[in-house]
Amino acid sequence: MVHDTVMHSIESPTWQEDHVEADGFRIRYVEAGGGAALVHLHGAGGLVLTPSHDVLARERRVIAFEMPGFGASPENTRHQKMPDLAGTMLEAVSALGVDRFDLMGTSFGGKTALWMALLAPERVLALVLESPAAIRPDGQRPPQATTAEELAAMLHAHPERVPPRPLPDPEQTARTWPMVMRLMGPARDPELEEAMRSLQLPVLVVFGTADRLIPPEMGRTYKELLPSCQLLFVYDAGHAVAADRPGAFTEAASDFLDHHEQYVVSRRSSVLFP
Amino acid sequence: MKAALFSIVPYQGEAERGTWPVPARTYSADVARRSMEMALEQYELADELGFDWVTLAEHHFAPLSLTPNPMVLAGAVTQRVRRAKIALLGATIPILNPVRVAEEFAMLDTLTGGRVVAGMLRGTANEYVTYDVNPAESWGRFEEAMELIIRAWTEPQPFGWQGRHFRFRSVSIWPRPVQQPHPPIYMSASSPESGEFAARHRVRIGFAFTTLPLASAAARHYRECAAACGWEPGPDDVLYRVTAHLADTDEQALEELRASGADAPRLGFSASNRPLDDAAASAGYYGRDATVQRGRIRAQGRPMAERIEQGQLLAGSPDTVLAQARRIRDELGAGILEVVFSPMAREKTLRAIELFGTRVLPRLRAL
Numbered sequence: 001m002v003h004d005t006v007m008h009s010i011e012s013p014t015w016q017e018d019h020v021e022a023d024g025f026r027i028r029y030v031e032a033g034g035g036a037a038l039v040h041l042h043g044a045g046g047l048v049l050t051p052s053h054d055v056l057a058r059e060r061r062v063i064a065f066e067m068p069g070f071g072a073s074p075e076n077t078r079h080q081k082m083p084d085l086a087g088t089m090l091e092a093v094s095a096l097g098v099d100r101f102d103l104m105g106t107s108f109g110g111k112t113a114l115w116m117a118l119l120a121p122e123r124v125l126a127l128v129l130e131s132p133a134a135i136r137p138d139g140q141r142p143p144q145a146t147t148a149e150e151l152a153a154m155l156h157a158h159p160e161r162v163p164p165r166p167l168p169d170p171e172q173t174a175r176t177w178p179m180v181m182r183l184m185g186p187a188r189d190p191e192l193e194e195a196m197r198s199l200q201l202p203v204l205v206v207f208g209t210a211d212r213l214i215p216p217e218m219g220r221t222y223k224e225l226l227p228s229c230q231l232l233f234v235y236d237a238g239h240a241v242a243a244d245r246p247g248a249f250t251e252a253a254s255d256f257l258d259h260h261e262q263y264v265v266s267r268r269s270s271v272l273f274p
Numbered sequence: 275m276k277a278a279l280f281s282i283v284p285y286q287g288e289a290e291r292g293t294w295p296v297p298a299r300t301y302s303a304d305v306a307r308r309s310m311e312m313a314l315e316q317y318e319l320a321d322e323l324g325f326d327w328v329t330l331a332e333h334h335f336a337p338l339s340l341t342p343n344p345m346v347l348a349g350a351v352t353q354r355v356r357r358a359k360i361a362l363l364g365a366t367i368p369i370l371n372p373v374r375v376a377e378e379f380a381m382l383d384t385l386t387g388g389r390v391v392a393g394m395l396r397g398t399a400n401e402y403v404t405y406d407v408n409p410a411e412s413w414g415r416f417e418e419a420m421e422l423i424i425r426a427w428t429e430p431q432p433f434g435w436q437g438r439h440f441r442f443r444s445v446s447i448w449p450r451p452v453q454q455p456h457p458p459i460y461m462s463a464s465s466p467e468s469g470e471f472a473a474r475h476r477v478r479i480g481f482a483f484t485t486l487p488l489a490s491a492a493a494r495h496y497r498e499c500a501a502a503c504g505w506e507p508g509p510d511d512v513l514y515r516v517t518a519h520l521a522d523t524d525e526q527a528l529e530e531l532r533a534s535g536a537d538a539p540r541l542g543f544s545a546s547n548r549p550l551d552d553a554a555a556s557a558g559y560y561g562r563d564a565t566v567q568r569g570r571i572r573a574q575g576r577p578m579a580e581r582i583e584q585g586q587l588l589a590g591s592p593d594t595v596l597a598q599a600r601r602i603r604d605e606l607g608a609g610i611l612e613v614v615f616s617p618m619a620r621e622k623t624l625r626a627i628e629l630f631g632t633r634v635l636p637r638l639r640a641l
Contacts, residue, residue, distance in 0.1 A: 206436075232434035233433055233436065235418055236437075248437075
């Protein structure tokens with residue numbers, strides 16, 4: 001088991017950066033590790049690598065995309081609904097020569113990942129949703145931080161413990177935010193929720209108990225809708241679960257990707273002195 | 275004010291003193307059975323007399339208390355106490371399995387139709403030896419266990435818990451608590467850290483093994499922190515535990531206390547094993563004002579007159595005890611007075627309980 005405190009001292013694997021052409025977009029991605037592919041889709045703040053990525057890449061080929069419209073990519077006015085973006089991302093994965101894969105989505109990217117699984121259930125082996133934004137309290141609009149401190153307080157259980165991260169530059173936000181709002185869609189999306197009822201693949205939904213953006217209680221709706229869903233609360237983590245409790249998050253995510261719903265059976269030995 | 279009757283369920287026979295853990299060399303199964311029966315008798319009488327609560331607690335490895343798992347005795351109490359709330363102060367949650375604690379409280383809440391009060395405590399330093407838990411991790415385990423227990427009570431879907439100290443892949447307890455969203459929670463708030471935590475989590479507080487001045491200062495800290503968190507604790511949010519003996523006159527009550535050995539110097543639970551307590555203290559168990567906290571626990575052994583003065587002992591006629599109780603209400607703002615009747619001959623204790631129930635309790639309500 002990897003403890004949070006030692007996470008930051010783990011040697012980072014080498015992340016290769018490249019671009020892939022898919023569906024008319026030039027999409028940036030980083031990748032590390034080898035073996036079975038794990039595709040990760042970031043949250044509304046864009047692509048940020050956490051120590052969790054490093055640990056996951058020790059046993060898998062981790063591919064973290066920067067979705068069209070984020071980062072330095074041109075404004076994305078083409079995608080009107082989340083399934084549009086999900087379709088493009090499926091093509092991007094294919095363009096890397098990957099057919100079947102594990103999929104992980106964070107917050108905004110959690111909704112993208114859900115749609116990818118719904119559009120191509122035969123290609124996705126298992127789905128991990130970190131603080132997914134697909135189902136939100138009625139009437140809640142995603143808040144926008146105006147200072148770096150506000151951003152840290154929104155994302156982290158203990159903002160004082162996190163190295164300060166500057167706000168994205170206003171020009172980039174002006175380019176990204178309309179697309180985020182458009183694709184995020186309504187707090188409750190009946191079309192998505194109806195489709196979730198017949199999604200047969202194993203899903204792990206993870207919420208931090210100290211999430212200030214999306215109440216962790218939203219997790220139970222995923223559990224109600226999805227035929228094969230495990231709900232997991234990571235204690236004392238905020239919205240940025242993998243950043244706040246990398247060891248805790250990664251242990252559960254890896255275990256789930258290895259064993260799917262059978263991850264509920266403990267494989268830890270309790271033998272102290274063999 | 276409301277009143278609770280607390281029994282620690284002491285073993286009513288010969289046993290070694292001034293040590294912990296206590297060897298069972300002189301143990302008698304018959305005495306133990308009678309001791310438990312005496313506690314049940316007290317609870318039953320308290321219920322008949324109109325006490326608002328009866329209270330049990332968790333302590334290990336000593337004749338001081340025969341309820342290492344108070345949930346078990348509480349199961350029996352549910353069949354005898356039909357009206358009063360049944361308080362467990364507490365479950366020592368950092369040394370237990372929190373899911374099991376959530377299940378047990380929910381069982382008791384179901385058996386009583388929603389009359390359980392859920393105390394969650396850290397226990398005394400020595401109790402960390404009981405199940406081999408590092409006392410340095412006491413606070414971390416306490417905070418996490420409380421959150422997990424509340425989640426187990428309130429989350430309708432099966433869930434996993436990825437904590438720092440606890441990991442569960444799938445939790446979905448049956449039965450569920452009757453009280454919604456969950457039974458009231460009490461915790462100790464003698465240390466500044468605990469008062470701050472309780473205020474932040476809107477948890478009620480109780481004081482035991484302390485003095486009235488120390489408890490009053492701690493209660494002020496709790497109220498200030500609650501105000502900073504945007505809420506104001508009411509009378510039911512503060513409980514104070516005190517030892518008591520009543521007789522028809524002050525002289526008789528004091529004489530009976532002296533005759534029962536209550537005036538003799540005593541060692542507190544933790545102080546019975548000083549090296550162990552020192553080890554827990556050096557691990558940081560007592561928090562940021564360790565000196566005050568350790569002094570508070572050692573202050574339990576003082577002479578009778580001093581204990582009355584310090585608000586640790588109510589003693590005298592019903593009128594005198596009422597005046598002493600009023601002082602606790604006035605100085606501390608406690609809305610719940612939890613009374614431990616000082617151990618002595620069975621009839622004298624029952625008489626004291628009856629005097630309290632018939633002559634003090636009705637007037638206490640008006641305070």
